[in-house]
Amino acid sequence: MRGTVLSFSIQANQGFISGDDGKRYNFVGSDWNLSNTPTQGVKVDFDVDGNRATSIYEDPSAAVSNQTIKSRTTTGILALLLGGLGVHFFYLGAWGWGLVSILLSWTYIPLIAGLIMGARYLSITDKEFENKIKKMQGPFGTIEL
Incomplete structure (x- = not known):
């Protein structure tokens, strides 16, 4: 499934993703498979286990939209x-x-x-x-x- 990171707390080591299906999914830092820290607005691709997002990766189709292209x-x-x-x-x-x-x-x-x-x-x-x-x-x- 695809979605967007809503928030992430480093102290609590957990965050939320808004899925493209309109539901919110929680996740923990160990499910994050990117080198950078989860930040609001990052487009991701993830698996769903109930209300939990697992195996979270950057959405390859949204890689360009995650960054503003500067000249x-x-x-x-x-x-x-x-x-x-x-x-x-x-x-x-x-x-x-x-x-x-x-x-x-x-x-x-x-x-x-x-x-x-x-x-x-x-x-x-x-x-x-x-x-x-x-x-x-x-x-x-x-x-x-």
Whole structure:
């Protein structure tokens, strides 16, 4: 069956999935077969055992919709032109790094980093760019030059 993760509590090690059949299923962390932590909105494929979801995997047909596709060119141009204010970070969803860039903008460090990152984004392949932005998920994701 397919569905969408509604919530997951790390402390309780359990969560809920809304199935495409309109029912809710609970699950525990040991049923999660993905390398990342369950997050709200992730599309999954799972088996059902009563009201429990088991053998949970990412839905391969929804892999593209789980991530917003960002343009490598747009990101590169934003980094080159507005990198001193961290606009490219906000565009990629790493708003934490965007705020850090704004706070440090008077030092010109974000400007220099933006120029380097912009040139790098424009010179790499789309596949390399996808790999980089996957690591930059969340407000303070890993930044790679």
